[in-house]
Amino acid sequence: xxxxxxxxxxxxxxxxxxxxxxxxxxxxxxxxxxxxxxxxxxxxxxxxxxxxxxxxxxxxxxxxxxxxxxxxxxxxxxxxxxxxxxxxxxxxxxxxxxxxxxxxxxxxxxxxxxxxxxxxxxxxxxxxxxxxxxxxxxxxxxxxxxxxxxxxxxxxxxxxxxxxxxxxxxxxxxxxxxxxxxxxxxxxxxxxxxxxxxxxxxxxxxxxxxxxxxxxxxxxxxxxxxxxxxxxxxxxxxxxxxxxxxxxxxxxxxxxxxxxxxxxxxxxxxxxxxxxxxxxxxxxxxxxxxxxxxxxxxxxxxxxxxxxxxxxxxxxxxxxxxxxxxxxxxxxxxxxxxxxxxxxxxxxxxxxxxxxxxxxxxxxxxxxxxxxxxxxxxxxxxxxxxxxxxxxxxxxxxxxxxxxxxxxxxxxxxxxxxxxxxxxxxxxxxxxxxxxxxxxxxxxxxxxxxxxxxxxxxxxxxxxxxxxxxxxxxxxxxxxxxxxxxxxxxx
Numbered sequence: 001x002x003x004x005x006x007x008x009x010x011x012x013x014x015x016x017x018x019x020x021x022x023x024x025x026x027x028x029x030x031x032x033x034x035x036x037x038x039x040x041x042x043x044x045x046x047x048x049x050x051x052x053x054x055x056x057x058x059x060x061x062x063x064x065x066x067x068x069x070x071x072x073x074x075x076x077x078x079x080x081x082x083x084x085x086x087x088x089x090x091x092x093x094x095x096x097x098x099x100x101x102x103x104x105x106x107x108x109x110x111x112x113x114x115x116x117x118x119x120x121x122x123x124x125x126x127x128x129x130x131x132x133x134x135x136x137x138x139x140x141x142x143x144x145x146x147x148x149x150x151x152x153x154x155x156x157x158x159x160x161x162x163x164x165x166x167x168x169x170x171x172x173x174x175x176x177x178x179x180x181x182x183x184x185x186x187x188x189x190x191x192x193x194x195x196x197x198x199x200x201x202x203x204x205x206x207x208x209x210x211x212x213x214x215x216x217x218x219x220x221x222x223x224x225x226x227x228x229x230x231x232x233x234x235x236x237x238x239x240x241x242x243x244x245x246x247x248x249x250x251x252x253x254x255x256x257x258x259x260x261x262x263x264x265x266x267x268x269x270x271x272x273x274x275x276x277x278x279x280x281x282x283x284x285x286x287x288x289x290x291x292x293x294x295x296x297x298x299x300x301x302x303x304x305x306x307x308x309x310x311x312x313x314x315x316x317x318x319x320x321x322x323x324x325x326x327x328x329x330x331x332x333x334x335x336x337x338x339x340x341x342x343x344x345x346x347x348x349x350x351x352x353x354x355x356x357x358x359x360x361x362x363x364x365x366x367x368x369x370x371x372x373x374x375x376x377x378x379x380x381x382x383x384x385x386x387x388x389x390x391x392x393x394x395x396x397x398x399x400x401x402x403x404x405x406x407x408x409x410x411x412x413x414x415x416x417x418x419x420x421x422x423x424x425x426x427x428x429x430x431x432x433x434x435x436x437x438x439x440x441x442x443x444x445x446x447x448x449x450x451x452x453x454x455x456x457x458x459x460x461x462x463x464x465x466x467x468x469x470x471x472x473x474x475x476x477x478x479x480x481x482x483x484x485x486x487x488x489x490x491x
Contacts, residue, residue: 001079002026002099003046003070008225014048016099017055018229021236021262022279024055025223028102033095034062035106036113042086043099044079046070075192077184080177088178093117096170096195101222103232103239104169108219115212116171122207123177123199125149126169128214136165137196139211146209149196164213166196167220176207236262267303285320294325302338316348319355337372351382354397366390367409371397377421379404396431416446 006015016026026043033041045052045067053067068082080096087094093113097104108126116124125146127139138159140147149166150159180201186193199209214220223229240262244250249268252258257274260266264278267286277295278284284296285303293310302320307313311325316334318324323341330336334348342348343360351365354372359365361378367390368382380401382393391409395401399413402421407413414431423440434444 001044001076001096002029002052003044003049003073003079003082004100005047005073006100006224009223009229010226014052015223016052017048018223020102020223020229020233023059024052025102026052026099027056027059029097029099029104030056030060030065032104032106032109033097034060034064036110038064038095039092040064040066040086042066042068042083044068044070044082046073046079075186075190076195077181077193077197080195081181081193084178084181087174090174092174094172094174094177096172098168098222100224101168101220103219103221103236105219108214108216109169112169112171112212112214116210119208119210121171121210122173122202124171124210124212125199126167126214126220127164127211128167128217128220129163130165130217131163133163133165134160138162139164139166141211146199146203146211148200148203164211167214168222169220170195170198172198176202240264291326299330332366365393368393368395370395371399371415373397374399374401376401377403377405381406383408418446 002016004015009015009018011018017024020028030041030043041064043052043056043065046069049069056065066086068086070079070082093116095109095113112124112126125139130136135152137149137151138155140150140159140162152160177198180198183201184193184197188194202209218235221228221232223232237259240260241252241255241258244260244266245252245255248266250266251271253271254274258272259277261279261282263280264282264284266284267288269286270284270288270290272290273292275292276290279296280298282296282299284290284301285305287304288301289306290296291307291309294307295312296307297314299313299315300317301307302318302322304321305318306323308325309327311328313324313330315332316330318330318336319338319340321339322336324330324336325342325344327344328342329347332350334350335352336342337353337355339356340353341358341360342353345361346359346363347365349366351368351370353359353370354374356372357370357374359376359380363376363378363380365376365382367384369392370376374395374397380403383406384390384393393407393409394412396413396415396417398416400418402419402423404422405419406424408424408426411425411428413429416432417429418434419425419429419440420434420436423436424438425435425440429435429440432446433442434446435441436443
């Protein structure tokens, strides 16, 4: 059920669209349901229906996910009735979940279903024990069996002492559920049709109603306001960190300060320092070190990687044995191949950095492919934007790019090429050449067939004695003129 507004959130956004762990609340519940491999998962939408549909479809490209529309919010019973055409004529088990209870696990839902089938019940409701059940509907038993659900305001003094509360999750026999919905009334202060009345209808008609008590009360805590949302964020983070430490062998230097996505996969013997953030569907390998202030989002980090302080990696891949940072930025599906390195204040955007290549300082590499064993000097920029379009830079193997080089794309730098510091390259650079200047021009050929040579120069012309004397005298005259001009300027 995901049709309500959620007025206590004090928001223009439907409650189930508020995010927990970087995802809409409703998506957590859909994920838990899909993990059971059901025939279908129907999301009942109403308020901001199209936005809720879009949020679900953006994450789950699954043909089993469908939607039903509750035209008017007339209660939980009316919401379930919106699915009548889908499930009324099926001989199946219908599980009712609420879209604002994001910590529910597929294991608990499976246990509820197994209990329901084992009891051969028409309805089974999920209950949970709370030390302080104030404000919740109580599950009343008689002789150990379900008798009724009573709300806090209607409960007697004895009933208010009951610790079992109704969690709002149910299993139903499909045909019996929709038959009972047809007999559901709305004779209450709100004029709404309450799903909580259905177990009572079954009881009055002699049908069996069972109760399954959830093992963890946190799983069934809902979100009604932003304080509860923050509390569940903390609970989910604590659950995730604990699982990674106990089951995956991950070390957290300060577990209370690490923000780790519940979908993150982290390998053994990896160390996570304080104030690190790992978001989305991120995978981090074994024997990695994630230093303080690092943020990794929807990325893959290989084994033996060190990500140094205050680096940001998003939507990118970092290969085994790489080093990142400090204060580096990888984005736009950047890729670092095994053993490569980016240092402080280096940014990679849509760039592949080849095996054992380095960009150690103050560099922007955008829309580029860089080969193996290449060194990018400090201050290098791939000038990838011409004001209208983005262009690519191709840098080969064993290239040395001098400090403050500007590579104006589109451009290709051949294997073994070298650019002098401060060069501005506007045209392709051939392999094994040294270029320098603005614009950069070839100054030297560095190798032919593996041997280092220099370009051929025209032979020197030998001067006659007379020509030598004439050139010397000419030089002497120019020297005297220069000295005289200096003296004159001082006078």
